[in-house]
Amino acid sequence: MTAFSRGQRVIGAATHHVENQPPWRVDVDEFALNAPLVAAVDAFGAGWATAALGEAGAVVGSAGFQRDAQLANVHTPVAHSHDRWGYRLDEVEYDPSYHRVISEAVARGAHTSAWAEPRPGAHTARAAMFMLFAQVEPGHACPVSMTHAAVASIKDSPWIADEWLPKMYSREYEPRLLPNEDKRSALIGMAMTEKQGGSDVRAGTTLGTSMGGHAYQLTGHKWFCSAPMSDGFLVLAQTRRGSTDEGLSCLFVPRTLPHGMRNVFRIQRLKDKLGNRANASAEVEFDGTVGLVVGEPGRGVRTIIEMVQRTRLDCVLGTAAGMRQSIAEALWHARGREAFGALLVDLPAMTAVLADLALEYEAAMLTGLRLAQLFEAEASDRDVALRRLATPVSKYWVCKRGPHHAYEALECLGGNGYTESFPLARRYREQPVMAIWEGSGNVIALDVLRALTRDTDSGDAFADELASTRGLSSVLDAHAARSLALLSRLARADAAEAQSQARRLSEDLALAFQASLMLRHAPSRDADTFIRARLGEDRGSQYGVLPAGTDAAAIVARH
Template sequence: MPHDVVNQPPPRVDLDEYATNAALVEGVERHDAAWAHHRLHLTGQRVGAASFQRDAERANRHEPVLHTHDRYGHRVDEVEYDDAYHRIIGAAVADGAHTGAYVEPMPGANVARAATFMLYAQIEPGHACPVSMTHAVVPVLQQHDESEWLRRTFSTTYDPELRAGKHSALFGMAMTEKQGGSDVRANTTTATPIGDDRYVLNGHKWFCSAPMSDAFLVLAQAPGGLSCFLLPRVLDDGARNGIRIQRLKDKLGNRANASSEVEYEDAVATLVGEEGRGVRTIIDMVARTRLDCVLGSTAGMRQATAEAAWHARHRAAFGRTLIDQPAMTTVLADLQLETEAATATALRLARAHDDDATGEEIAFRRLATAVAKYWICKRGPGHAYEALECLGGNGYTEAFPLAKRYREQPVMAVWEGSGNVIALDVLRALGRDGDSLAAFDAEVARAAGVDRRLDDWIAHTRRLAGDVASDPQPDAAARRLVGALALALQGSLLVRHAPHAVADAFCATRLSGDPFGGALYGALPPGVDAAAIAARA
């Protein structure tokens, strides 16, 4: 029987996702990237379009399919993606979401690139994996004079075909193995030299993301120890390299992106760096991908908050729109607080990665990237769940984007070092690199004297750092310290740069000792201007 649909929100499409994100626009301007406003508005309009959002949904519903052989029995090891995925990643590459910061290395370049990356990842996160790895590989290629591969990664043309002579390239990475996981020094893949810095690799990798990439950085055991290699997918003569895709991982989320297990059978690779220094060589790539984990989690928070706020503004109950009801206003305000803190941190870190970074900036980012990766990525899943609940039953269905987002957020916390790995990395950095802690402390202290709650938290964090440094077995306290460092940085950034309502609420909820502050969203204390914060969502 025909009926009218009432009291349901309209589709959240055909918006400028950049213009509607106040925290992002303000951060781009603050960190010397105002020159990119115009192009970011164009990107915001592109990803906000109904057609782009349909492609995002389609790419996750029509998942990658592995073809190990062609119809005649020849080994091909190809992954087939839906055309929607190719359109999405093609647009991201065209906009420089991968290597734009290196092509135009001016002040704010990494901020503009971060904003571009986040806008695309906000709508479709799966494609961001090869985009991120291609961004992250550039410092390694630059240090080791891989000029031809650099030229190809700088291209803004996307070509999904596996063939020789391509003018563009995307990169992947393969480090972990079944028996080792994060303990990459337990790798058993062998690398046998065949002359001219070329080796043949034999072994396996338990995780290889984006297996249709044009090349990979890989760790393997050479005669001189664990080493880093550049492994092309296709050899110069057009033959397929000895990379055998065993299966695709059936993952919780990240469904549009293929992750695989691979075997190497006399795969030809080139040594990057020195034998025995593989971890040292690849660590620059790891650091950049950790930054992109922060960006990806932040993009997910923005999507979750925006979708929840949109629903609340367009749906009524008990005589008022949801957003005008205090219980909902406080939830949305708290979700926005988390998003604001993540956005401010992400863009500050991006600015510290620009070519004009001073020695102090470089020291700051060494510690702050790991700290932010730990905290922001861990906050992502709980944030996505709370936003999903704002939509009620709609949020729990696959017809709306927050079910996908809820499944997506954990991958950033797991990828490139799960919680304990990151926390212990921070401890090691503090133990051997006093400059990083000093630079981090100097950054946080720039807000000293503005808010007593932040001052008290900074003092608490300094005492905790001292206690951990003097503890002969500090590992058990690692997470507590890293969390305290993260909140100190976020509080400092918001007190200095965010509207008063945002900074005040952050200090009142995250730095006050309130047992509910930040643990469960929506438990804001009296006096917080929830309506002003929710308006920024």
């Protein structure tokens, strides 16, 4: 008889019984569980969208969607320059999981619903929908965002808009590269920057030669082309008509031309990126590529300004979405794991960290929805002036806060957080792209200065916004006064002094904006804690350093 005979106990057979680990956070309603977002959607005029957002919340919280989010980042896109016979293909192959993810987002209007179905609160509703999907899989949010933003540039050029806007508004998703005549939907990408220029788009050397009418033939190279599988692209090029140099123009480059002919769009390679790996970014070459001018020739920067404002807004929304994923996962873990005889969430040091992370998320989310509200169709001139300054201010600060927020939340999970089996390692790699895309820190801070000098009403509009909560917090009032005094001084300063203080100004204005929003829309307890933790004399430099007497448990419970 051996040691494994029937009935004999085997020592150590239960060594892999798992205890003290929370279950996988799946099959939850990501909208209904997010009480601050539910309240903010209603406060910013989109309460009518609650049912649709609830449906989306259940989709993105499902086990299947979360599994697709993981697969799309593990099985990354692959570029195919030629087919097996040597003909040019210039296509990008994605894992089927990516197509399922983006199909769900498009079906629910996360891309262009605010344009296709305008009504009061439409941009707020679209922003909330965008955040729900970006919370779980951020890579697909890039083409979704660009398609939304591109409408602002294309809509006033009927030679493009008449054919393409109906496809961009469609809620179908067709991933195949089909002739335009056979395709009922479209996503839009962008190819702006070049090796020698980066953010200095005027340094681009791509040349567009007039073919007559609105058409140009392009020759050049783009260092970053976002979402190269898209159906059309906004491209910047130096254009020429005959012997006349027109200057920097914006052009629309379709992947296919009439009768199914493929436009020249040579994918040289895909970027090997730190994060955002589900989404492809490519280097592309144009060689006789056909493009249609958008807006006026030589006015390329002016043509894309409103588009850029909207993609910068989506950087804020995407960062806030990532913060929500981070705090949601950290809270789930802390409520399901014990240490030192108590649940982690009940240990005061951990409670303080979780509360601080939750406040940071709520301030970022409110910032994003307030900005979205400023882009509504019925926006006033004052709203337009305010968004011109508040958008870069918020993009600068919120996106800077994203990586540290993700790191701190990751640390709440301990060793699990540092593994690829949990989503926060991926989120930690993801957050920096929001700070880089559409202008990294210095570029955005300088744009804050440009807003003050080129749109003089923007500073007054920002002051009016802060005045709405004057008298409710002495700490905020003092900070707002200092910030506006700095704004006034830098608006008159020479370039060197203004640029040296541009980051300080951006940070100060952003915190004042967030604190004012918290006072208006968060519980007074949460707003007061946020203000004292960010602006008070005893503020700390790390998450979890909250003012004495803070009811951190109550803050955590709301999230």
